[in-house]
Amino acid sequence: MIRALTRFSTRHPWKVIALWAVLGVALAGLAPMLIARVTQHQTGDFLPRGYDSAAALRIAEERFGADPDATTLTVLVARLDGRPLGDADRKVIEDEAAELARQRVVMPSEDDLPRFLVPDRSQTPRIAPAMTAPDRSFELLSVQLAGNPTDKGVQGVYRTFRDTARAQFSAAGMRTGFTGTLAETVDSTDDNKAAATVGSALVTGLIVLLNVLVFRSVLAAVLPLLAVALIGGVAGGAVAGAAVLTGRKLDAGTPGLINVVLLGIGIDYLLFLLFRFREHLRARPEQSAREAAEQVSGRVGTAIASAALTIVAAFATLGLATFGQFRSLGPAIAVAVLVMLLGSLTLLPALLAAAGRRMFWPSRALRREPRDHRAARLGALVTRRPMTMLAASLALLAALAAGLTGIRMDYGRGDSGGRTAAAATAAEMARALPAGVADPTSVFLTATDGSPLTAAALDGLSRALGEVDGVGQVGRTVLNEDHRAARIDLYPTADPQSQQARDLVSGPIRAAVARHTPAGLTGHVGGTAAVLADVSAAVDHDLTIVFPVAAALIGLILLLLLRSLLAPVVLMLSVGLGFAATLGAATLLFQHGLGGPGVSFTLPLVLFLFVVALGTDYNILIADRIREEMRRPGPSRAAVARAVRHTTPAIATAGLVLAGSFATLATTPGSEQVAFAMALGIMLSALVLSLVLVPSLAAVLGRSLWWPTRRAARRR
Numbered sequence: 188m189i190r191a192l193t194r195f196s197t198r199h200p201w202k203v204i205a206l207w208a209v210l211g212v213a214l215a216g217l218a219p220m221l222i223a224r225v226t227q228h229q230t231g232d233f234l235p236r237g238y239d240s241a242a243a244l245r246i247a248e249e250r251f252g253a254d255p256d257a258t259t260l261t262v263l264v265a266r267l268d269g270r271p272l273g274d275a276d277r278k279v280i281e282d283e284a285a286e287l288a289r290q291r292v293v294m295p296s297e298d299d300l301p302r303f304l305v306p307d308r309s310q311t312p313r314i315a316p317a318m319t320a321p322d323r324s325f326e327l328l329s330v331q332l333a334g335n336p337t338d339k340g341v342q343g344v345y346r347t348f349r350d351t352a353r354a355q356f357s358a359a360g361m362r363t364g365f366t367g368t369l370a371e372t373v374d375s376t377d378d379n380k381a382a383a384t385v386g387s388a389l390v391t392g393l394i395v396l397l398n399v400l401v402f403r404s405v406l407a408a409v410l411p412l413l414a415v416a417l418i419g420g421v422a423g424g425a426v427a428g429a430a431v432l433t434g435r436k437l438d439a440g441t442p443g444l445i446n447v448v449l450l451g452i453g454i455d456y457l458l459f460l461l462f463r464f465r466e467h468l469r470a471r472p473e474q475s476a477r478e479a480a481e482q483v484s485g486r487v488g489t490a491i492a493s494a495a496l497t498i499v500a501a502f503a504t505l506g507l508a509t510f511g512q513f514r515s516l517g518p519a520i521a522v523a524v525l526v527m528l529l530g531s532l533t534l535l536p537a538l539l540a541a542a543g544r545r546m547f548w549p550s551r552a553l554r555r556e557p558r559d560h561r562a563a564r565l566g567a568l569v570t571r572r573p574m575t576m577l578a579a580s581l582a583l584l585a586a587l588a589a590g591l592t593g594i595r596m597d598y599g600r601g602d603s604g605g606r607t608a609a610a611a612t613a614a615e616m617a618r619a620l621p622a623g624v625a626d627p628t629s630v631f632l633t634a635t636d637g638s639p640l641t642a643a644a645l646d647g648l649s650r651a652l653g654e655v656d657g658v659g660q661v662g663r664t665v666l667n668e669d670h671r672a673a674r675i676d677l678y679p680t681a682d683p684q685s686q687q688a689r690d691l692v693s694g695p696i697r698a699a700v701a702r703h704t705p706a707g708l709t710g711h712v713g714g715t716a717a718v719l720a721d722v723s724a725a726v727d728h729d730l731t732i733v734f735p736v737a738a739a740l741i742g743l744i745l746l747l748l749l750r751s752l753l754a755p756v757v758l759m760l761s762v763g764l765g766f767a768a769t770l771g772a773a774t775l776l777f778q779h780g781l782g783g784p785g786v787s788f789t790l791p792l793v794l795f796l797f798v799v800a801l802g803t804d805y806n807i808l809i810a811d812r813i814r815e816e817m818r819r820p821g822p823s824r825a826a827v828a829r830a831v832r833h834t835t836p837a838i839a840t841a842g843l844v845l846a847g848s849f850a851t852l853a854t855t856p857g858s859e860q861v862a863f864a865m866a867l868g869i870m871l872s873a874l875v876l877s878l879v880l881v882p883s884l885a886a887v888l889g890r891s892l893w894w895p896t897r898r899a900a901r902r903r
Contacts, residue, residue, distance in 0.1 A: 189492055192532045193484035197477055200537035207534045211417040214424025220306060221427030226335050226437050233438070233511030238721040239697065243713025246631040250672035251665075258341070260330040261317065261625040263364035263612050264356055271323035279359050280326050281316070287352055288314040295343040308333075308340035312348060320619040327616070327625070336369040342376065345369050364612030366625060374607035393847045394454060397840050403550030406542060407461060414538060415453030418530035422449055422523040429522050430515075437519055438512045445523045447852060451845035451869075452498070452524065452801065456491050456531040458844070459808060462837040463487050464539055465547060476543030484536035490811045493748045494804035495528035500740040501800040505792075507736060508729040510722065513792065566831030569879060570824040573886035580880045584764045584871070590771030595778060595785030596726075598689065598719040621659030621678040628683070628692055628714035630675040630700055635707055639670040644705055649675055651703040657681060657691045679716065686784060688716035689723065726788050734795060738763075741803055751893045754810060757884050761876045762802040766795055769868035777860055787860050794864050801845065802872030805838050809877045813885050814893060823889035831882050842873025 196203045234241040247253040264280050266272060272280075294308045310333055317327040332348070334341035349365055356363045391412065398408035426445060430437055464483045471479065502524070505517025539546065569576050616625060630652065634640060642664040652675065653661040662676035677696065681687040692712055700710040738759065745755035770791060777783045812834050816826035849865035852858040885892050 189488045189532060190485040193488050193536045194481055196533040196537040197481040197484060197540040200477075200541040203533050203537035204541065207417055207421070207530065211420040214428075215420030218420070218423040218427050221424065221431055222437070222442050224306075225427060225430040225435065226337065226442070233436075233515075234718065234721055234725060235509050235511075238725070239711050240713050240717040240721045243629065243631045243711035243717065246633060246672055246711060247629070247674075247713060250631075250633070250667045251674060254331070254333060256335070257331045257333050258336050258367070258369045260332065260345070260365055260367040260370055261612075261616070262328040262330055262352065263325050263366070263616060264328060264361050265325035265364075267357075267360055267362050269324075272319070272326060273323075276361075277319070277326060280328075280356075280361065283355055283359055283361075284314050284316070284328055287348075287355065288312060290351070292344050292348045292351070294340050295347060306340060308338065308344050310334075310344060318620065318624060320616075322619060324619060325615070332369065336372045341369070342373050345373055364608065364615065366609045366612040366616070370609040370612075371607060374609045378607060387851060390450075390847050390851050394844050397843060398458075401836060401840055402461065402465070402547055404547045406546050406548060410538060410542070410546070411454050411457045411461075414457060414530070414534060415450055415527075418453055418527055418534060419446060419449040421530070422526035425526050426519050426522050430519065435515050435518070436511070437515050441516055441519050443852075444516075445520060447848050448520060448797075449523055449527050451848040452495070452804070453527050453531070454844045454848075455804065455841040456495075456527070457535050458837055458841045459491060460484065460487055460531075460535055460539060461546070466833065468544060468547075477540045480536055480539040480543075484532070484539065488532050488536075489748075490807055491531050492528060493744060494807050495524055495531070497741050497744050497803045497807070498524045498800040499528075500744060501737045504733050504737040504740060507732050508725075510725040510729055512789075513726075513729055513733070516793075562835035563828075563832045565835055565878065566828035566882070569831055569882045570828045570886045573824075573883040576879050577883040577887065580875050580883070581764070583875065584768040584880075587768035587775070588764070588771040590773075590775035590779065591767065593779075594770070594774045595686075596723065596788040596791075597783065597785035598684070598686075598723055598788045621680050622682045623659070623677070623679040623688065623714075623716070626683040626715050627662070627676040627678050628688075628696065628712065628716050630677065630696075630710055630712055632673045632675075632704065632708050632710045634671065635709055637671060638707075640666060640673050640708070641670070642666060642673070645673055645675065648700070648703045648705070648710075651699050652677055652696065655691075655695045655699055657687070657695065677714075681716075683715040684719065689720040692716040693720040723788065726792070730792060733792060737795070737799070741799060745803070745807070748807065749810060749814065749893070751895070753888070753894045754814075754892050757888075757892065758803065758806045758810060758881065761806065761880050761884075762799045762872065764880075765802050765868060765871050765876050766798045768871060769798055769864055770794055772867055773860055773864040776863065790860055790864060793861065794868060797865060798868035798872060801869060802876060805842065805873050805877035806881055808838060809834050809881055810885075813882070817890055817893070824886050827882050827886045830885075831878060835878055838873050838877050842869055845869045846873075 234244075236242070236245075244253075244255075248255055266276060288311070291309060291311045313331040315329050317329040319326045330348075332341065332345060334344070336342070349370075353363050394412060395408045398404070398411060402408065423442065423445065426437075426442075429435075460483065463486070464480065467479050467483050468474075468476070499521045502517040502520045505513045508514045508517070613625065630648075632640065632645065632648075645664050649661055649664060652658060657679055658677050659680040660678040662678070665674045665676075666672070667674075679688050679691055681691060692714070697712050700712055704710040742755050742759050745758055746752070749755060770786070773786055773790065773794075778785050809830060812830040813827055816830045817823055819826065846866040846869040849869060850862055852865070853862035
């Protein structure tokens with residue numbers, strides 16, 4: 188099937204290119220609208236229904252009318268002169284808030300997109316008084332806006348509301364501050380806008396520069412970006428369309444992660460084809476370019492398909508996860524990679540066939556064999572001193588893996604370190620009120636027989652919760668309209684996203700609810716701290732399932748591809764060491780070095796899947812070439828040296844491009860750990876595992892690496 192696809196694409200290149208161009212333009216235009224419909228930002232919505240905080244969230248929505256799509260802001264209002272608020276000041280705040288609540292906020296227009304493709308997020312905010320500081324230094328207002336905080340339209344609505352409120356209160360002699368998830372997201376986005384633009388430009392420049400240096404060609408430098416961008420547009424539309432059809436919800440960060448992944452692996456696959464295409468044209472100058480493109484695409488297509496299916500299989504295992512954020516991420520990336528695989532087997536061969544030898548213009552490298560260079564010297568070194576190179580690479584990986592000692596998981600959303608205006612407002616609030624005042628922990632109660640509740644019947648529970656060490660304040664009991672559900676808000680003294688708050692909720696607070704809830708009632712604890720505590724439990728459960736299943740599937744693919752029992756074991760052990768070294772390095776830097784609370788709770792799983800799957804890509808390329816060279820007569824070490832010489836430029840260039848792509852995630856607030864770990868993991872996989880560790884082992888083991896296939900071939 189692979190050869191049939193590549194054969195058709197190289198024989199009808201312009202038809203294939205035209206089809207991809209039409210699909211790319213159409214689906215890329217629809218993708219933003221579709222993605223806005225299928226993304227959600229509430230972490231609690233990803234929890235299975237059996238978790239306590241998920242049950243609390245359902246009661247909040249069904250009994251108290253909480254909008255699952257709403258995002259809550261906290262607005263701090265204080266006098267400009269810093270004096271305490273008087274009764275007249277509080278009346279002014281009340282009047283101005285009422286005026287803001289009557290004004291419809293119009294979403295600013297998006298200049299780069301047609302109006303019909305952009306959902307209109309214009310709305311009237313819901314504003315209510317929240318709390319006054321004990322020293323009357325400020326008053327808090329609670330503002331609800333509908334929509335995902337990562338949606339550009341919602342962010343535009345927030346900016347308009349913020350500027351209007353700031354001007355209105357300023358005219359009344361008041362200053363304002365804004366905090367909450369939406370405020371923090373917008374502030375971080377605005378602060379990092381320049382860095383994101385520069386990072387994107389640097390990656391584009393890196394890709395073009397590397398290709399110019401390697402191929403000495405304008406077309407080979409620009410074509411990879413255009414082709415991958417086209418396939419990426421189709422993949423983005425396919426992911427969003429599949430989510431709409433299946434009813435799945437995506438995490439807000441998934442589309443951005445998919446773009447980075449597709450850019451990296453797409454450039455990788457095209458580079459694999461370009462290097463082999465150039466090598467083939469050098470060896471057979473008399474052959475037509477289309478025939479060469481067909482033969483090269485058919486041969487390399489098998490390795491590309493195996494590499495892509497390894498990624499698909501790894502991420503498909505996330506379908507076994509209980510945590511919905513993982514369960515939606517897996518199929519989304521799997522669909523995107525399948526689209527990239529289809530493009531690599533159709534569009535990329537068609538481009539090679541259409542461009543032919545002009546692909547490498549104006550370089551004259553096709554007319555002469557390359558001189559002995561660094562790749563050849565590396566191959567000679569690895570095969571001459573394999574044990575030394577093996578020991579050096581293992582020592583490096585072991586030193587980095589030692590950082591895993593004492594690793595902790597951080598379940599916070601990540602913050603700006605107090606550098607944004609939203610963080611400064613939150614810090615000002617925390618100096619006068621409990622840290623959880625803007626994000627309380629809520630206890631929801633319902634009767635098992637559906638009978639009405641009274642606030643007096645819950646006084647004992649309220650007193651017991653107030654006596655829990657770590658609860659700074661207990662709000663009054665609130666009953667819903669039909670009095671069949673009650674809510675008690677707690678304001679912990681710890682940051683809701685901290686480990687201390689999670690321990691408080693999962694331990695003393697839930698214990699107090701279980702012990703003091705009146706007979707006939709059922710209590711559930713909700714809020715950010717409760718959700719994160721349950722996420723911690725769900726993630727721990729999922730890691731024990733996904734890790735071994737993903738490893739088994741990748742091993743099975745390697746077994747089918749390499750037709751050997753020993754080679755897959757060698758490759759799996761090498762990528763396992765790479766994963767441990769990468770996670771250890773991230774722990775050393777962010778937890779031990781910078782003194783952070785730990786590494787992000789999603790990092791081990793995402794890193795395992797990416798580093799193992801993408802690292803296996805490079806291992807497949809080098810192993811496939813080593814096997815091909817060992818089929819020729821001669822010493823096995825000479826075969827390994829030739830394989831390293833031929834594949835080093837492709838693997839090194841692809842690794843640098845992919846690492847640079849992941850490094851751009853550092854410009855996204857809260858993604859610094861992922862950016863560092865992914866970039867380092869890819870560099871280790873490409874430069875250490877694939878070009879040193881695996882060839883060294885192959886040089887030591889020789890043709891026995893392919894046992895039992897090689898032995899059976901000798902008997903025949």
